[in-house]
Amino acid sequence: MAEITTLFWDVGGVILTNGWDLNIRRRAAEHFNLDWEELQERHEQVLADFEAGRLNLADYLNRTVFYRARSFTPTEFEAFMFAQSQPHPETIAIVEALAGSGKYLVGAINNESLELNLHRIERFGLRRYFTVFFSSCFVGIRKPDVAIYRLALNVTQRSPDACLFIDDRELNLEGARLLNMLTIRYQSPAQLREELQRHGVAL
Numbered sequence: 001m002a003e004i005t006t007l008f009w010d011v012g013g014v015i016l017t018n019g020w021d022l023n024i025r026r027r028a029a030e031h032f033n034l035d036w037e038e039l040q041e042r043h044e045q046v047l048a049d050f051e052a053g054r055l056n057l058a059d060y061l062n063r064t065v066f067y068r069a070r071s072f073t074p075t076e077f078e079a080f081m082f083a084q085s086q087p088h089p090e091t092i093a094i095v096e097a098l099a100g101s102g103k104y105l106v107g108a109i110n111n112e113s114l115e116l117n118l119h120r121i122e123r124f125g126l127r128r129y130f131t132v133f134f135s136s137c138f139v140g141i142r143k144p145d146v147a148i149y150r151l152a153l154n155v156t157q158r159s160p161d162a163c164l165f166i167d168d169r170e171l172n173l174e175g176a177r178l179l180n181m182l183t184i185r186y187q188s189p190a191q192l193r194e195e196l197q198r199h200g201v202a203l
Contacts, residue, residue: 002161004182004201007098008152009130010143010167011110014186015095016124017086019116024084031080032065032072039064050113053137057115082119090189092124094196097203099129104201107132109152109165111142132156143167144175153179164199166192 012018025043029036042064049055055063061074099106108130112120114137121127134152141148153160160180167173173183184195193203 002159004104004162004164004199006105006107006156006158006163007201008107008109008134008163008165008176008181009095010165010169010172010186011108011120011126012112013168014166015088015091015126016120017084017088019085019112019120020081024081027084028077028080032070032077034065042067048142051111051136051142052140053114054140055113057113060113078115081116082123085116085120085123087124088189091186091192092129094189094192094203095129098196098201101202105132105156105158106130107134107152107156109134109143109148109167111136113137143172146175146178149176149179149181153181164196164201 009015012021018024025039026036028034029039046055046060046063050060057078058074061077065077066074095106098104106129108126112135117135117137121133132155134148136142136148139148139151141151153163161182164182164184165173165176166184166186168186170185173185176183182199184192186192196203
């Protein structure tokens with residue numbers, strides 16, 4: 001087995017809470033008194049373009065929320081969206097230790113819209129840990145498309161069997177495995193530490 005030199009991480013659901021998932025959208029619908037089914041239907045119609053960077057946040061909100069007059073402003077809605085992001089401190093501590101060791105190339109492979117992704121990178125100081133970000137909004141490809149993992153391998157020039165990808169969703173791991181990357185399905189910080197050690201990743 002090749003020695004692991006590269007660690008690719010999902011962000012939402014692993015290092016941070018999810019940025020704009022089903023539960024957060026439902027919370028927004030309740031907070032702003034929106035029709036949940038209508039919001040969800042409109043969200044699904046534009047999700048691919050939103051996360052692939054083809055639709056900016058202002059246009060997304062015009063399509064999903066502000067297609068008619070509201071009693072609140074886009075600025076208020078954006079502030080609510082951004083405020084939902086929270087860190088997972090125990091997992092961040094693991095990433096910090098691995099990045100600080102100098103033994104591994106540490107990068108992100110995540111699905112996220114542009115403005116939210118940039119906000120989360122800045123707010124939580126993710127540049128301190130990640131050398132490179134293969135975010136869907138930057139590269140125009142979304143997990144679980146195998147192309148996003150192939151791009152990460154090509155850009156970093158790493159052998160797939162020397163790369164380990166961590167994600168909390170099984171479907172997203174399948175694409176990485178098709179290219180012979182090693183994977184861990186994240187469930188908890190303790191489980192992650194155990195599986196990293198099993199793969200020979202020194203903490």
